[in-house]
Amino acid sequence: MTPADIPVLALDGVCRNFGALRAVKDVTESFQPGELNCIIGPNGAGKSTLLDLICGTLPVTSGSIAFGEEAIHGLPGDRIARLGIARKFQVPTVFESLSVLENLQVAAAPAASATELERILGTTHLLDDREVEASALPHGKKQWLEIGMALAMQPRVLLLDEPTAGLSVDETRDTAQFLSELRGSVTVIVIEHDMAFVRDLAARTLVLHLGEVIASGDFADIETNDLVRDVYLGRK
Numbered sequence: 001m002t003p004a005d006i007p008v009l010a011l012d013g014v015c016r017n018f019g020a021l022r023a024v025k026d027v028t029e030s031f032q033p034g035e036l037n038c039i040i041g042p043n044g045a046g047k048s049t050l051l052d053l054i055c056g057t058l059p060v061t062s063g064s065i066a067f068g069e070e071a072i073h074g075l076p077g078d079r080i081a082r083l084g085i086a087r088k089f090q091v092p093t094v095f096e097s098l099s100v101l102e103n104l105q106v107a108a109a110p111a112a113s114a115t116e117l118e119r120i121l122g123t124t125h126l127l128d129d130r131e132v133e134a135s136a137l138p139h140g141k142k143q144w145l146e147i148g149m150a151l152a153m154q155p156r157v158l159l160l161d162e163p164t165a166g167l168s169v170d171e172t173r174d175t176a177q178f179l180s181e182l183r184g185s186v187t188v189i190v191i192e193h194d195m196a197f198v199r200d201l202a203a204r205t206l207v208l209h210l211g212e213v214i215a216s217g218d219f220a221d222i223e224t225n226d227l228v229r230d231v232y233l234g235r236k
Contacts, residue, residue: 006068006069007030007031007032007033007066008031008032008033008035008067008068008156008157008187009030009031009054009065009066009067009085009157009187009189010029010030010031010065010066011027011028011029011030011054011063011064011065012028012063012064012065012066013026013027013028013062013063013064014026014027014028014050014053014060014062014063014064014065014073015027015060015061015062015063016046016049016052016053016058016060016061016211017061022211023046023049023211024046024049024050024053024211025046025210025211025212026063026212027050027063027211027212027213028063028213029206029213029216031157031187031189032187033156033187034183034184034185034186034187035183035187035188035204036179036180036182036183036187036188036190036201036202036203036204037187037188037189037190037203037204037205037206038189038190038191038192038198038201038203038204038205038206038219039189039190039191039192039205039206039207039208040191040192040193040195040198040205040206040207040208040222041207041208041209041231042209042231042232044210045208045209045210045211046208046210046211046212047161047191047208048090048161048191049211050208051087051159051161051189051191053065053073054080054085054157054159054189055077055080055081055085055087055159056072056075056076056077056079056080057077059073059074060073060074067080067083067084067085067156067157070083072085081153084154084155084156084157085155085156085157085159086150086151086153086155086157086158086159087150087158087159087160087161088146088147088149088150088158088159088160088161088163089161090161090162090165091165092139092142092143092145092146093146094134094137094142094145094146094149095134096133096134096135097133097134097135098133098134099130099131099132099133099134100121100126100129100130100131100132100134100137100145100148101117101121101130101131103134103145103148103149104117104120104121104145104148104149104152105117105152106149107149107150107152107153108152108153108154109152109153109154111154112152112153112154116152116154117152120148120151120152121148123148123151123178123181123182124144124145124147124148124151124178125141125144125174125178126141126144126145126148129141139166139167140166140167140168140171143163143164143165143166143167143171143175144175147160147163151182151186155186156186156187157186157187157188157189158182158186158187158188158189159189160179160188160189160190160191161191162191162192162193163175163179163190163192164192164194164197172194172196172197172200173197173200175197176197176200176201177200179201180200180201180202180203188203190203195223198219199219199223201219202218202219203219204216204217204218205217205218205219205222207222207225207228207231209231214227214228214231215227215228
């Protein structure tokens with residue numbers, strides 16, 4: 001395998017137990033550079049736990065996780081972040097007393113230039129709010145700001161946990177648009193419940209159920225999958 005063929009992120013037989021509960025079961029998946037991915041599944045499917053394992057918040061019970069050619073399972077979360085994996089949690093956490101631009105500057109990687117921060121402001125639809133104090137932003141724009149802060153870290157992998165939570169229909173549509181524009185520049189893995197957003201994202205989609213990947217592929221194929229429909233309707 002040449003370096004160009006190596007996935008940016010690869011999970012091999014990853015499991016996570018909480019006592020007798022197997023929250024994540026034997027997940028084997030690989031994610032390619034610049035690829036846009038979405039993870040869906042009912043509540044309790046193990047989606048957030050899987051992100052916890054990738055970013056080092058939780059240790060794996062068994063299995064391995066590789067970032068490029070480097071094994072990262074067992075590494076502390078700050079080390080994984082420095083390697084190039086950034087995560088945005090469901091509830092936005094920003095520096096309320098700082099302006100939008102200052103938030104990006106605080107989060108930015110040392111190599112991030114002023115031009116790069118301007119590009120991120122444009123990508124996240126925050127150019128007109130650059131001098132606005134973060135505390136004054138509505139919820140939707142705080143979500144966008146935290147995505148921008150994650151991008152300012154110049155990650156190779158961006159993990160987003162329900163980035164449209166609490167957003168309006170228009171804000172959700174705008175989020176799908178600018179995340180789609182990231183395709184090719186950073187590997188994005190999104191957890192989401194809003195099926196209209198997932199459809200608009202048109203990403204490779206993985207379906208988790210009871211900790212296992214039960215389907216993966218284009219969303220157009222996923223939404224017609226009988227097993228997936230059964231899971232969402234509670235028949236399985």
